[in-house]
Amino acid sequence: MEQARTLFDKVWDSHVIVTREDGESLLWVDRHFVHEGSHHAFRQVDTRNLPVAEPRLTFGIADHYVPTRNRPAIADPEIAGMVERLSGNAARHGFRLFGLEDPDQGIVHVVGPEQGLTLPGLLVVCGDSHTSTHGALGAYAFGIGASEVAHVLMTQTLWQRKPKRMRIRINGTLPPGLSAKDLALQVIRTIGADGARGHALEYAGDAISALSMEGRLTLCNMSIEAGARCAMVAPDAVTFAYLRGRPMAPQGAAFEQACTAWQGLASDPGAVFDREIALDAGSIAPLVTWGVSPEDALPIDAHVPDPAAEADPARAGYLQQALDYMGLRAGMPLEQVAVDRVFIGSCTNARIEDLRAAAAILKGRKAAVPGLVSPGSSRVKAQAEREGLDRIFREAGLEWADSGCSMCVGMNGDLVAAGERCASTTNRNFRGRQGKDARTHLMSPAMVAAAAVTGRLTDLRKLARG
Amino acid sequence: MERFTRLDALACPLGLANVDTDQLIPARFMSRPRSEGYGRFLLHDLRFGPEGQSLGFPLDAARHAGASAIVARRNFGTGSSREAAVYALWDYGIRCVIAPSFGDIFASNAVKNGLLPAQVSPDDAEAILGGLETAELPRLVVDLETQRIEAGGRSFGFSIDAVRRLQLLNGWDDLDLTRRHAEEIVAFRTRRLAEAPWVMPG
């Protein structure tokens, strides 16, 4: 009898070209996304004077450095050069580019699923750690470094050692107003920022089945913040409904045939995981981060940790340094923390559902602080405008901008000023992530909207309507 | 790729956990061409103030000048996949990082550039950190053959994936290894596209 296999095992097995005696496998890559930041990799390819092996499986997206205002002009010559270099590489090597003026442009991890390029069972890579996002559709998707990007460009393959398997089962029903972002932060604070290191993560349980595709994308996106090699959700009816009719997905009979194959990807009943963890969605409160790692998350009604109350001196030192950087007083209630601005954007939380959740809080209200809303893709932007969400954001006093990585990483100049505190829907609250000496608090889009209204970290449930 | 066999060098203790790649090289420097050298960007914002003045970070202490190894706490290199983090370490002169755990992508990037991520137990990391702080000269020896670190008169084992160890010892390049499988790749491609035609977008 065949051995019971996990979802990950099945996708892994279908991509192994050879396995060496030492255990490293050469894997076939189905989708390779590159962006302006991939210039180091293209230089390596040029040095070897080799072509891109599979231009039809390679897709370029301008997102990391693109301006979010006054497009298509690019004021900064250095950034203009980066975007041009990507266009040049796409033209020269003959791969499809979602460039600055393309109506389908957006953040790579939003565009891939949205276009139907990301499909169940595919192996997807990109020179960006949040490639884990695509696993929400049942793909094996992970971020790689520049040398690996170059290797994929030249060979369409990658050497990997099979990671261990870990399953996180989340049962129960999320309380009203809470979202996948709260689930993600709960996972990370439970297992730690390196808690899933070396593991392929599978999410299961009724709270996951109940999540929309947008929510699953958010959850898998943040899994890299728990150190996971990749994260996956088994394809189901939600997945198929999401993919049906997407521009680059198979159509008609081919789609139905594919769905039949994808249905078989779910973990077999007796499949064994190296680690299993269970969480209850029903007991989660809205979470915010207070420190400089995504694991530094606490329920909104909690207090900033006190280093003096910490027995382990190394941990106390870590807490103190984090508080110093964040400009927070030990023991103060999180709800008393005043913010200077808000940001709604990034591949974590700028899909249509995220914008709707934020707009629901902001509707008919004014923001007490300035803020920026950058949709996850140009298509999301157009959709939001059809729904009138842009008006809600504008009338609240927030800026409505074009799509790109924007203030998630600040490479395009959308920065949080030194010393400023930002309530953000992004994924990393690292020191300096949103700008030198910027202070980032991660939370869900609805929580960011609530912070915008009051000017401080706020439990969105106090503002939710009926 | 440069080979790594044995390092006998000054080391800099960094008592920090979760040193992410945004710390190792802030995003704003990543559009620069590598030919400029990335060493001066290493841990830039922890080391330099707004006017470029030194903030007294350990790396810039006279005692650690010329360090070729870094010792840190858990989860070193977590975060973004930017290989530029390794370029910054490498161009600065760092050849080995010792820590209780590493971000997966960072560790992979490191090895591809000849830099050794040596994993030690949390207790040993503390012992090495402590030893470097009190030693007259913060020196250590890292031997990849024997997988041992000598520091402060004590010896510690470290772990590294067996394949990565061989790659570092031999200076192997992935592409050379892959090329030997050219025929298998072609055959696999044909089979893959037949079995899953949706792999090739329309």
Ligand code: SF4
């Ligand atoms: S939005 Fe942020 S996390 Fe997402 S791809 Fe862009 S820089 Fe990376």
